[in-house]
Amino acid sequence: MRRGVCKSHLSLAFTRRVDLRGRAAGSRPHPRLPACAAPSMQMNRLRLPASPVCVSHNTLRAYPLLGPLHASDRPGQGTGLMQMSDMQMRTGCARVRFPERSLERGWWEAAARMSRKRRAAEAEGAGLALELRWEWQDPGGTWHRFVPEQSEVLTQAARAGKPSVAVGSRVDLRRMVQRDGQTRQDRCVAAAVQDQDSYAVDDDGGSEPSSVPGSSSPQRPPAPKRLQEVGASPNPRAGGESTEVVKTLIVKGKAPVDPECLAKLGKAHVYCEGDDVYDVMLNQTNLQFNNNKFYVLQLLEDDGPRSYSVWTRWGRVGRPGQHALVSCAGDLTQAKQIFTKKFLDKTKNHWAERGNFQKVPGKYDLLHMDSRPPAAEPSCTGAPQPKPASRLDPRVQALLGLICDLQAMEEMVLEMKYDTKKAPLGKLTVEQIRAGFQSLQKVEAVLRAGDTGRALLEACNEFYTRVPHDFGLRTPPLIRTWQELQEKVQLLEALGEIQIAVKLARLELHGQEHPLDRSYRTLGCELCPLERDSAHFQVLERYLLSTHAPTHRDYSMELLEAFTLRRAGEPPFRASLPNRTLLWHGSRLGNWVGILSQGLRVAPPEAPVTGYMFGKGIYFADMSSKSANYCFASRQRDVGLLLLCEVALGECQELLEANAEAGELPPGKHSTKGLGKLAPAPANTIVLEGAAVPLGPAVETGVRNPHGYTLNYNEFVVYEPGQVRMRYLLQVRFSFAPLW
Structure with missing residues (x-):
């Protein structure tokens, strides 16, 4: 097409994949476009229709920034971006829906035409920055990525409106070319948009409606997005205030309606037939294409007049993504057909055979989710009832x-x-x-x-x-x-x-039970606080403080409370084994309900052996801070819990270095001891209710590994829960050293 030829419209609405640099199979010839958008290109603007079009990977290369959608000849139309995922850019065509707009050669030129008022409006509506992946094209036509540091420089320069920037060789951001320092030739530069939560694309290539057909409650449209200004904060408000979005989860039946489905929230429920819940969460990750995406699929039934609809939502993990709601009126059969077909399309598994689900390469995997709703708190009508008092200490x-x-x-x-x-x-x-x-x-x-x-x-x-x-x-x-x-x-x-x-x-x-009383009852574990002036409390405090390792001095510990504990259903303790010792075990706060109710357990057979220094077992230490490190306390959450267990070590196999197969104990051995350079002095050991308590301070043991790294401190591992009896739970405050 020569420049200046009068042509009001160029239709690209082919039903098959279109390569704008060649011919599409089964379609009429169309203009050949240059390999990249350079200043010498003959075609400066391409009019696109309102109907869906198929845009191939080559189109993105012909126009390195296929977001330059400018509508200068249509009042009220601003600049928009057509965005595609990395997978869609590499492997073919995606079906995209966008209004009639013009395709500009230079995106930064189009962005510069946006009024400040328009920018401010979009910033308030979206407040999100687009992430760009920058690439350059070699003489053979192959595209290569800039290193992350160079990409960041290019993105910052583009946001700041700079005409060019140097990253090794200078990049002209208006012409989207870079001068090769060796050949002195210009090579094309491209920036691909990676903001995958706002694609108007269904990743199987099919078009998806974005609102309910025939509904008076349209879905919330995705907010327009733009490059965020340098130094601007997300979603700016007057006065610098930020708002917090609170989403409501309404549970009806056996599964909640997706909270993003605003048209049906509180008006419908997930359809169920017996134990079959028409609620699916799919997930797929492809690191080579930077795909990390989800797919929500639900069949919804209205609470009022019987009407059915199929809800889908898809996008990048951690983002709301795109959505579609297809109304089927009162036709349940049609709704099921749409649901099961979509499930088959996404997974290549039949819905009726999902019990034997097999992951297919390149398709989504089914996440096994527990759809049972949480237990409802007792509700009352009329005047609110007073909350019952807890009977606990x-x-x-x-x-x-x-x-x-x-x-x-x-x-x-x-x-x-x-x-x-x-x-x-x-x-x-x-x-x-x-x-x-x-x-x-x-x-x-x-x-x-x-x-x-x-x-x-x-x-x-x-x-x-x-x-x-x-x-x-x-x-x-x-x-x-x-x-x-x-x-x-x-x-x-x-x-x-x-x-x-x-x-x-x-x-x-x-x-009339207090919620904390219920939590205590369900633990199945008796907890009795120790008085601070008791002999047991004093021994535990001394054990805690005296075994704080010298290499863990970035924090100090204070004993707040100590509890004796006795767990119901604990396996019979092997008290006949010798060498019973009171040892430390630390864990994150979120793990303690499971530990107190189920006890300390050996890792399941499915867990990799290599994740454990001395094999799959229950790990302990005789230095309090070694176990305290596993509490992962912080300045914001400065309280942690440490467990003291009576451990029947028996005869220990002593090791100088890690051995993932240590759980296969030799005959006559009952546990593993990783030998450390420092340990509590044996002379300071006392006995508390039949168990040895190795009090500190730590002294040199003389242990050295002639073949490599030597552990700093001892590590004790048993491989049977029957060798462990939980005795004391310590509530500890961590005080961290100043940062400066």
Whole structure:
């Protein structure tokens, strides 16, 4: 097409994939476009129709910023962005819906035309910044990514409106080219939008309605997004105030309606037939394409006149994503057909056979979720009834409030990048947690084989698919080291403990029972506070403070409360074994409901062996701060819990270095002791109710590993729960040293 040719409209609404640089199979010829948008390109503007079009990967390369949608010839139309995922850019075409607009050559030029008023309005409506991935094209036509540091420089320069910036060679941001320092030739530069929660794209290529057909309650449209100004805060308000969005979860029947489904919230419920709940959460992670996405699928039945609809929502994990609501009026058969077809399209599994679900490569995986609602608190009509008083000691009440705090549990796993929006606490079933452990076993096998290529990529993909993680717009990281593997093992262990806590929270109250009394009853564990002036309290405090290791001086500890404990249903203790010692065990606050109600347990068979220094067992220390480190206390949450257990060590096999197979004890041995350089002096050991208490301070043991690293402190491991009897629970405050 020559410049200046009068053509009011160029239709690209093909039903098959379109390559704008060649010919589409089965379609008429169309203009050939240049390989990249350079100043010499003959076609400066391309009019696009309002109907859906298929845009191929080549189109994005022909126009490096295929977001330059400018409507200067249509009053009231501003600049918008058509956004595609990395997967869609690489592997083909996505079906996109957008109004009739013009395609500008330079996105920054189009953005500059936006009025400040328009920018402010969009900022208030969205308040989110687009993330860009920058690439350059070599002479052979292959595209390469800029390193992250260079991408950040380019993004900041673009946001600041700079015409060019130097990243090795200077990049002209208006022409979107970079001068090669060796050949002195210009090469194309591209910026791909990665903000995947606002795609107007259904990732299977099909179009999705964005509102309810025939409904007077349209869904909330996605807010327009723009590049955030440098230094601007998200969602700015007058006076610098920020607002907090509170979402309501309404539970009817066996599963809650997705809170993002505003048109049906409080007006419908998830359709059920017996034990079949038409509620699905799917997840898929592909690290090679930076895909970390979810898919929600629900069949909804109105509370009033019988009417059915199918709700879908999809996007990047941690973001609301896009949605669609398809009304089926009173036709339940049609609604089921839409639901089951969508399930088949996304998973390649039949809905009726989901009990034998098999993950298909390139398709979504089914998350096994517990759809049971939490136990309802007793409600009353008329005047509110006074809250019954607790019968517990105030110190026990405070302890229960500390360990039964579901918000604290959520914050704990959020720190570990777990996504509580897609798989809320307690909703991830034991089966799904077990599947996560199985995936980590595959990661372990790959790491042992020294394979850091495709096998590791696929193993990590499987793990992140089964256990949703929120990494924002960043690519989920590969699990490359044993330390990273151990962190994921700890996450799954924490999720298992939290699952127990949420399960206990579902139990109903007994009559006029205080909620804390219910929590105490369901623990099945007797807790009795010790008086501060008692002999037992004094011994425990001395043991805590005297065994604070010299290498852990970034914090100090103060004993707030101490409790004796006796757990019902504990396995018979092997008191006949010698060498019974009172040893420390620390854990995060969110784990204690599970520990106190179920006891200390050995890791499940599905867990990778490598995540444990001396094999799968129950770990203890004779230095209080070594165990206290596993409380993961902070300046914001400065209270933790330490457990003192009577451990029947028997005869120990002594090791100088890590051995994941240490659980296979040699004959005559009952436990493992990892020997450390420092340990409590044997001369200071006392006996408390038949158990040795190794009081500090620590002294040099003379232990050295001639083959490598030597442990700083002793580590004790038993492999049978019957060798452990929980005796004391200590509530400790951590005081951290000043930062400066």
